[in-house]
Amino acid sequence: MxxxxxxxxxxxxxxxxxxxxxxxxxxxxxxxxxxxxxxxxxxxxxxxxxxxxxxxxxxxxxxxxxxxxxxxxxxxxxxxxxxxxLLPDDAKARARAITWMFAALTTVEPPIVEREMARILERDEAWYDQRLPRLEDGVRKRLGELSAFLGEADWLDGAFSAGDLLMVTVLLRLKGSGLLEDYPNLSAYLARGETRPxxxxxxxxxxxxxxxxxxxxxxxxxxxx
Amino acid sequence: MxxxxxxxxxxxxxxxxxxxxxxxxxxxxxxxxxxxxxxxxxxxxxxxxxxxxxxxxxxxxxxxxxxxxxxxxxxxxxxxxxxxxLLPDDAKARARAITWMFAALTTVEPPIVEREMARILERDEAWYDQRLPRLEDGVRKRLGELSAFLGEADWLDGAFSAGDLLMVTVLLRLKGSGLLEDYPNLSAYLARGETRPxxxxxxxxxxxxxxxxxxxxxxxxxxxx
Known part of the structure; x- marks a missing residue:
C-alpha cells in the first residue's frame, strides 16, 4: 500500500x-x-x-x-x-542540505507568515497601515540575506535538494506581494522550482x-x- | 580538534x-x-x-x-x-522524534517568539494592549494542544530525545510569563528537562x-x- x-x-x-x-x-x-x-x-x-x-x-x-x-x-x-x-550522498553536503530545510522553515518563513496573518486578521485595525511596513521590512531583511547568499547559483548548495524544495514553497507565499520582485535572482530561483516536472x-x-x-x-x- | x-x-x-x-x-x-x-x-x-x-x-x-x-x-x-x-535506534521512533524537533521549532515556537517581539518592540504603541491578548491566545492554543498530547508522560515519545530537547528550550522562553502555569504537566516537563545534568x-x-x-x-x- x-x-x-x-x-x-x-x-x-x-x-x-x-x-x-x-x-x-x-x-x-x-x-x-x-x-x-x-x-x-x-x-x-x-x-x-x-x-x-x-x-x-x-x-x-x-x-x-x-x-x-x-x-x-x-x-x-x-x-x-x-x-x-532529495539529499546528496556525501555526508557533509547532506548536512548542509538539511541546514537549508531548517533555514527555510524557521528563519525565512516566519516573517512571511506573520505578514500574511496581519493581512488577513488585522486589515481593519487602526494600526494596520503602521504595522504592515515593519512586517514587510522583516521579510525584506531575510530576502536580502538569502539573495546575497544565492548569488548566481541555481540552487542553495550544489544540486537541487529538499532544502531548495522547502525554500521554494516558502517563497511561493510571496507571489503577488510585490516583495520578491526586488530580488531578481530569488524570482528566478522560484521560477526554477516551479518548472520542475x-x-x-x-x-x-x-x-x-x-x-x-x-x-x-x-x-x-x-x-x- | x-x-x-x-x-x-x-x-x-x-x-x-x-x-x-x-x-x-x-x-x-x-x-x-x-x-x-x-x-x-x-x-x-x-x-x-x-x-x-x-x-x-x-x-x-x-x-x-x-x-x-x-x-x-x-x-x-x-x-x-x-x-x-538523542535519537532512538528504531527507525519509526526516530522519525517521530524528528517530527517533534520540527514541531517545536515551526509550530510551537513561532507564536511564543511573536509575543516576545511584541513585548520588546511594540510596548509603547497605542495598539499594544489590544494585540497582546491575541498573541497570548495564540501561545495558549499551542500549549493546550501540547499539554493534551503529553498527558502524564515524561517525554513526548518514549525516552528523552532531540525532540524533547528542542521543545524544552522553546518552553523555557515562557518562564516568568505566567502562561505556562495553566498547564501543570508542561511546567513539570520543562522542570524535568532543566534538571538533566x-x-x-x-x-x-x-x-x-x-x-x-x-x-x-x-x-x-x-x-x-
Missing part, C-alpha cells in the same frame, strides 16, 4: 499550492513514490481521530503502514532519507482537489432550494 | 539560556562531546567572515573540520545522528560567558575616567 497523506478538502488558499500538503506531494513526486490522499474538512481536522495523528490539528499527516508522522518538514526529511533524489505534477494534483470541491459546492448551491 | 560553535559575546537574554547556542551546548553535553566556543560581538555577527558561515548573520554556527553548519535545529539533528543518546552543564557554561562579559564591562566602567 502506498503511503497516505492528509490535505484540505477545500484549501483556504484557493488551490494556489500554499497549503503544506504541497511540500509532501512535491517530495513524493520528485522521488517517484505513489501516494494516496485523504481529504479533511475543517471539522474533521479538529476531531479526535485526526488529533490522534496530529496533536495540533493541522495538515499534512503521513501514514506508511504503522508509522504516522506530522509536520511537513519532518515528512519531507523522512521521504528524502528513504529515497534517492515533479513540482508541476504536485501543483496540478492539489489544484484538482480544490477545483473538484468548488465544482461540487457550486452544484450543491444550484441544487439547493 | 573538537567542533567549534559560535555564541553571543554578551547575550541579550542576560544569561537566561534563551540564546540558541544553548540548544547546541545541551545536545553536545547529552552525548558527551567536548566543544569549543567562539564568542561574537553584534558587530562581528554582521561581518563578512561570519556571514560566510551564517548567511542570516545569527548564532549559533557549528564547525567540525571542513564542515560548517548553521540553524540550531539542523546542528542538533547533526549531532543526534552522529552520537547515541547535561542541561545544567550547558546552562552553567552559557551563564559563565555572560557573567564574565558583565564583570569585564563593569570593571572597564570602573577604570574609565
Amino acid at each position: 502506498p503511503p497516505t497523506m492528509t490535505a484540505f478538502e477545500r484549501s483556504p488558499d484557493g488551490g494556489r499550492g500554499l497549503a503544506r500538503d504541497m511540500r509532501v506531494r512535491w517530495a513524493l513526486e520528485e522521488v517517484g513514490q505513489p501516494y494516496d490522499v485523504r481529504l479533511l474538512s475543517f471539522e474533521a481536522m479538529k476531531a479526535p481521530a485526526h488529533l490522534a495523528l496530529h496533536p495540533f490539528g493541522q495538515i499534512p499527516t503521513y501514514e506508511d503502514g504503522d508509522l504516522a508522522l506530522f509536520e511537513s518538514g519532518a515528512i519531507v526529511l523522512h521521504i528524502a532519507e528513504r529515497h534517492a533524489g 515533479a513540482y508541476k505534477r504536485a501543483f496540478d494534483a492539489q489544484l484538482a482537489v480544490f477545483t473538484a470541491a468548488s465544482r461540487q459546492s457550486s452544484s450543491t448551491a444550484v441544487n439547493s432550494p | 573538537p567542533p567549534t560553535m559560535t555564541a553571543f559575546e554578551r547575550s541579550p537574554d542576560g544569561g537566561r539560556g534563551l540564546a540558541r547556542d544553548m540548544r547546541v551546548r545541551w545536545a553536545l553535553e547529552e552525548v558527551g562531546q567536548p566543544y569549543d566556543v567562539r564568542l561574537l560581538s553584534f558587530e562581528a555577527m554582521k561581518a563578512p567572515a561570519h556571514l560566510a558561515l551564517h548567511p542570516f548573520g545569527q548564532i549559533p554556527t557549528y564547525e567540525d573540520g571542513d564542515l560548517a553548519l548553521f540553524e540550531s535545529g539542523a546542528i542538533v539533528l547533526h549531532i543526534a545522528e552522529r552520537h547515541a543518546g 547535561a542541561y545544567k552543564r550547558a546552562f552553567d557554561a552559557q551563564l559563565a560567558v555572560f557573567t564574565a562579559a558583565s564583570r569585564q564591562s563593569s570593571s572597564t566602567a570602573v577604570n574609565s575616567p
Whole structure:
C-alpha cells in the first residue's frame, strides 16, 4: 500500500499550492513514490481521530503502514532519507542540505507568515497601515540575506535538494506581494522550482482537489432550494 | 580538534539560556562531546567572515573540520545522528522524534517568539494592549494542544530525545510569563528537562560567558575616567 497523506478538502488558499500538503506531494513526486490522499474538512481536522495523528490539528499527516508522522518538514526529511533524489550522498553536503530545510522553515518563513496573518486578521485595525511596513521590512531583511547568499547559483548548495524544495514553497507565499520582485535572482530561483516536472505534477494534483470541491459546492448551491 | 560553535559575546537574554547556542551546548553535553566556543560581538555577527558561515548573520554556527553548519535545529539533528543518546535506534521512533524537533521549532515556537517581539518592540504603541491578548491566545492554543498530547508522560515519545530537547528550550522562553502555569504537566516537563545534568552543564557554561562579559564591562566602567 502506498503511503497516505492528509490535505484540505477545500484549501483556504484557493488551490494556489500554499497549503503544506504541497511540500509532501512535491517530495513524493520528485522521488517517484505513489501516494494516496485523504481529504479533511475543517471539522474533521479538529476531531479526535485526526488529533490522534496530529496533536495540533493541522495538515499534512503521513501514514506508511504503522508509522504516522506530522509536520511537513519532518515528512519531507523522512521521504528524502528513504529515497534517492532529495539529499546528496556525501555526508557533509547532506548536512548542509538539511541546514537549508531548517533555514527555510524557521528563519525565512516566519516573517512571511506573520505578514500574511496581519493581512488577513488585522486589515481593519487602526494600526494596520503602521504595522504592515515593519512586517514587510522583516521579510525584506531575510530576502536580502538569502539573495546575497544565492548569488548566481541555481540552487542553495550544489544540486537541487529538499532544502531548495522547502525554500521554494516558502517563497511561493510571496507571489503577488510585490516583495520578491526586488530580488531578481530569488524570482528566478522560484521560477526554477516551479518548472520542475515533479513540482508541476504536485501543483496540478492539489489544484484538482480544490477545483473538484468548488465544482461540487457550486452544484450543491444550484441544487439547493 | 573538537567542533567549534559560535555564541553571543554578551547575550541579550542576560544569561537566561534563551540564546540558541544553548540548544547546541545541551545536545553536545547529552552525548558527551567536548566543544569549543567562539564568542561574537553584534558587530562581528554582521561581518563578512561570519556571514560566510551564517548567511542570516545569527548564532549559533557549528564547525567540525571542513564542515560548517548553521540553524540550531539542523546542528542538533547533526549531532543526534552522529552520537547515541538523542535519537532512538528504531527507525519509526526516530522519525517521530524528528517530527517533534520540527514541531517545536515551526509550530510551537513561532507564536511564543511573536509575543516576545511584541513585548520588546511594540510596548509603547497605542495598539499594544489590544494585540497582546491575541498573541497570548495564540501561545495558549499551542500549549493546550501540547499539554493534551503529553498527558502524564515524561517525554513526548518514549525516552528523552532531540525532540524533547528542542521543545524544552522553546518552553523555557515562557518562564516568568505566567502562561505556562495553566498547564501543570508542561511546567513539570520543562522542570524535568532543566534538571538533566547535561542541561545544567550547558546552562552553567552559557551563564559563565555572560557573567564574565558583565564583570569585564563593569570593571572597564570602573577604570574609565
